[in-house]
Amino acid sequence: MNPPSSIAAIILAAGSGRRMGGPKALLRLEGETLLRRAVRAALEAGCAPVIAVVGDWDPGLSGLPVQAIPNPGAAEGMASSIRAGLAALPAEAEGVLLLTVDQPAVDTVLLKRLMALAGEAPMHPAACAYAGTLGVPALLPRRLFPELAALEGDRGAKAILQREQALTLPFPEGERDLDTPADIKRLKR
DSSP states (O other): OOSSSSSEEEEOOOOOTTTSSSGGGGGGEEEEHHHHHHHHHHHHTSSSSEEEEOOOOOOOOOSSSEEEEEETTGOOOHHHHHHHHTEEEEEEEEOOEEEESOOTTTTHHHHHHHHHHHSSSSOEEEEOOOETTTEEEEEEGGGGGGHTTTOOOOOOHHHHHHHTTEEEEEGGGGOOOSSSHHHHHHHHH
C-alpha cells in the first residue's frame, strides 16, 4: 500500500538549546545547519508542506520551500511547538510527520521508510523504535490531531504513540541525539 497522499512535516526546532549553549537547529554538520538538514530530508521524502517551528532567531532557510513559524511560547516545551505547527497545517493534510533536528542519523531514506510503513495502516500512527521506546520521527494520522493539539508542557506524542500501539520502524541510531557540545565532538570523530 502507498503512504497517505498528503503528509505534512513539522520540524520541532524552537528549543533554546540550554545544554548546547545555543539553538541546536543552527549547529552545523557537514556544512549545513541541523535545521536545513531536517527540512531537506522532509522535502526529499515528499512531505508537503514542511513547517519548521523555530525560536526567535533567523532560521536561515532561504531558498527552501518551507514555512518557518516562530514559537514565542517555546519555553513551555515541545508541546507548544507541536501546537504551533498543527495550527499552520492545511486542511487537506492527512497526516503529520513530527521530527526534531538533533538526531543526525535521520535522513530521507528513513523518512520514506516510515511513510511507507504508515501507508500499510493509514489510520494508525507509525514511529521509530530505539532505546526500548517509541519516538520521533513519528507519523500521526489526522484523527489524532486533536490529541496532539491538547498536549502541554515538555511532552511530545510518546504517550499517544504507545496507547495507539503505533506501527514501529526499528531505528537504533535514533538513540544518538545531540544535546551537549560533547555529543557534537563525538559525532565529528
